[in-house]
Each structure stands twice: as C-alpha cells, then as structure tokens.
Amino acid sequence: MNLSIFFEPLNEDIFALLDKPRTLGAYIGRFTGKFPDWRSADIAILGVSETRGREEEPHETAPARAVRKKLYSLHKGAGRCHIVDLGNLRPGITLEDTYLRIKEIVEVLISHNTIPVIIGGSHDLEYGQYMGYEHMDRVVNMVTVDSSVDMAEDPEVPANKKQLRQILMHEPNYLFSLGQIGYQSYLVDPEVMATLEKLHFEAYRVGEVHRNIQEMEPVVRMADLLTFDISAIRHQDAPGYEPANPFGITGEEACQLCWYAGLSDNMTSMGFYEYNPALDAHELTAATMATMIWYFIEGFYHRKNETQFNTSKFTKYAVAFNDNPDRMIFYKSRQSEKWWLEVEALSNEKGARIVPCSYEDYLQAIKGEVPNRWILTQARIG
Structure with a gap:
C-alpha cells in the first residue's frame, strides 16, 4: 500500500x-x-x-x-x-x-x-x-x-x-x-x-x-x-x-x-x-x-520475547488453596523475573488465559487470598 x-x-x-x-x-x-x-x-x-x-x-x-x-x-x-x-x-x-x-x-x-x-x-x-x-x-x-x-x-x-x-x-x-x-x-x-x-x-x-x-x-x-x-x-x-x-x-x-x-x-x-x-x-x-x-x-530494543511459557525460560508455580481442589498457576521469567498468571474460564467451553501480573499477586495467593487481577480477568473471560 x-x-x-x-x-x-x-x-x-x-x-x-x-x-x-x-x-x-x-x-x-x-x-x-x-x-x-x-x-x-x-x-x-x-x-x-x-x-x-x-x-x-x-x-x-x-x-x-x-x-x-x-x-x-x-x-x-x-x-x-x-x-x-x-x-x-x-x-x-x-x-x-x-x-x-x-x-x-x-x-x-x-x-x-x-x-x-x-x-x-x-x-x-x-x-x-x-x-x-x-x-x-x-x-x-x-x-x-x-x-x-x-x-x-x-x-x-x-x-x-x-x-x-x-x-x-x-x-x-x-x-x-x-x-x-x-x-x-x-x-x-x-x-x-x-x-x-x-x-x-x-x-x-x-x-x-x-x-x-x-x-x-x-x-x-x-x-x-x-x-x-x-x-x-x-x-x-x-x-x-x-x-x-x-x-x-x-x-x-x-x-x-x-x-x-x-x-x-x-x-x-x-x-x-x-x-x-x-x-x-x-x-x-x-x-x-x-x-x-x-x-x-x-x-x-530491550524486549525479551517472553511469550512461550512452557519452556525452560520460565519457572512454573502452582499455589493450592486450603479445602479447595483448585490450584492457581503462576509463571516467572528466569530472565526478566516478571510474573504471569493463568486464569481459568468460568465456562468449560473457553480455555484459560495467561495474563501479566506482579509478584504481589503471587504473595497474595500464597496467603490464601485470590488476587483482584484474577477475579477481573475471569469475569471478562466469562
């Protein structure tokens, strides 16, 4: 064009x-x-x-x-x-x-x-x-x-x-x-x-x-x-x-x-x-x-191309909640140390979405609290 x-x-x-x-x-x-x-x-x-x-x-x-x-x-x-x-x-x-x-x-x-x-x-x-x-x-x-x-x-x-x-x-x-x-x-x-x-x-x-x-x-x-x-x-x-x-x-x-x-x-x-x-x-x-x-x-010009989460570039963390069989999955980049959060959809017809998050979200999860970012994302996914 x-x-x-x-x-x-x-x-x-x-x-x-x-x-x-x-x-x-x-x-x-x-x-x-x-x-x-x-x-x-x-x-x-x-x-x-x-x-x-x-x-x-x-x-x-x-x-x-x-x-x-x-x-x-x-x-x-x-x-x-x-x-x-x-x-x-x-x-x-x-x-x-x-x-x-x-x-x-x-x-x-x-x-x-x-x-x-x-x-x-x-x-x-x-x-x-x-x-x-x-x-x-x-x-x-x-x-x-x-x-x-x-x-x-x-x-x-x-x-x-x-x-x-x-x-x-x-x-x-x-x-x-x-x-x-x-x-x-x-x-x-x-x-x-x-x-x-x-x-x-x-x-x-x-x-x-x-x-x-x-x-x-x-x-x-x-x-x-x-x-x-x-x-x-x-x-x-x-x-x-x-x-x-x-x-x-x-x-x-x-x-x-x-x-x-x-x-x-x-x-x-x-x-x-x-x-x-x-x-x-x-x-x-x-x-x-x-x-x-x-x-x-x-x-x-300092981008890291951090998009493939199931690779050795990332560490995967699974956070379990008391009296709840569900887990919350986090990913941390080994290179940049940034965090991502995997959010399951409410509907079985829709897949999970991995969204950026912070270390504070991870700390909140291991205390047994659901991060607000997870709640908002799940509500949008439906």
Missing part, C-alpha cells in the same frame, strides 16, 4: 543541526523527499495536527514539530535502531475522515510488524488508533493514561471527552480489557467509575501511581495499544496543555510507563495526545514527550 498519499513531507530546515553523530536524528529515516521504507522498520513516527476533537481548527504547524526537534537531538542507545518518520498526516475533510485515515495507517503498519508512534492532536484520535485493530480477528487490550476518563454522554461535549464511550460502543466489539492509569477522582463522575467497575476494567488513581509505579507494569504489559493524554502529567513538567493540572503524574513516572510499554512484547502502537505547542513557550513539554518516546524506543 502507498502510505505516502496520506502524509506531508517534513521541512528539511528544522533538521539541519540535528544530524550529529550518535544522536537519533542521524539514524531515523524521514520523509523529506523520498518516502522512507516503513515495511522493514521497527517503529514509525507520525505527526497528526488534527485538533477538531477539542473544537479547534487543525494547527498549521503540527504539534509533532517541536517534539521531533527534541527527540532527534537525544543520543541513541547502544543497540540497533531502525526507525522511520513518515511525516505529518494530512487531516481528513471531516474529523471522522481523520479517524479512518489513522485506522487504515495503524492497520497497515501493525500488519507489517511496524509499531506506529502517533504524536497528536486531540485525545479522541485514539478512536482511530483503536479501530486499526479491527482486522485482527481477536480481542485486544488497551491502556490509557489520563487524568480524567473520557466517557461523557452529553452530545454537546467535545469529541476528546467522549472517545472511550465510542470505543466501548464500537461494533464489532473486540475490546477485552481497558486499563485506566493516573485518573484523579475529583475530575471523574462517580457514575463513570461505576461503569468501569461493572465492565471489570482496571483503574488506578494518580496516588496509586505515585505510591508504587511498579504495580503499573503488569497493566501496561497487558496492552496491545497505549494512549497517553499529556494532561495526565503535572503542569510543572509539561505545561503544553489546558486547563492546567498541578497534581498529575511526574515526568519521570511518565517516562517509566513508556519504558514499560516499550519492553512489552504485546505493545504494537503508541499514541501521545493533547500537546498544544502554543502553550509551551520554553518547549518543556516537547522535551518531556521526546524523552518519553526515547524511553519507549529503548524499551523496545
């Missing part, structure tokens, strides 16, 4: 001083004259200037421009690096057309094992990112990092405040799990949280992220796609959005979550949304986002 018809080339002038040896700018193949070979790339960066989802006209200058300048100047890690920059997506005539363009691009890229990294644009663009998985003929898992939960019902509310409802209502329904990380209770309607609970989805307040970010790793490892609303980051570390949010996650925590995403063998697309360069006078947000993407790239 000729993806170049969807993109505008980048202006070469902004990269003139960035091609220094050993920086990412010297290794990323970008669309300036000739469209890069995305089929053989590991990761493809694409900028999206679509902001009609927050009731603004698309920006003439793509939000990705400032992020690219910061990202390209960062030093490359020690491993290999095969990344392309496809340029900036041409917005559709309507907002829905833009969603469909993102859907088609994500679908094509992940079908060729190339991970799209989207730099947007309003957060409703995650709907297009999600639709890119419709062709996979299997359920998918999604994680969103956001200070609020974008599930508004009011038709007068901007699109970037209700895209999760679009995803949940989308037919066919292929969403198996949704993880919401970093929400702030005073920004979320209690009825919305009750809906997530009824659907057996996981949600973690910003305080839980601060208290133990390591517990977010299994949540991220579960996901096929992750979306990041920049407003989840406290304003001191990323001022390029509105309204200002003084109590979000830190820039360091945002980078840690992106590192987890990069390491995950399941993760096949990333989206970074709601960056407004007009509010980023000193390009601090651009620097934060560039560092987040850098950590995702580094994590990707």
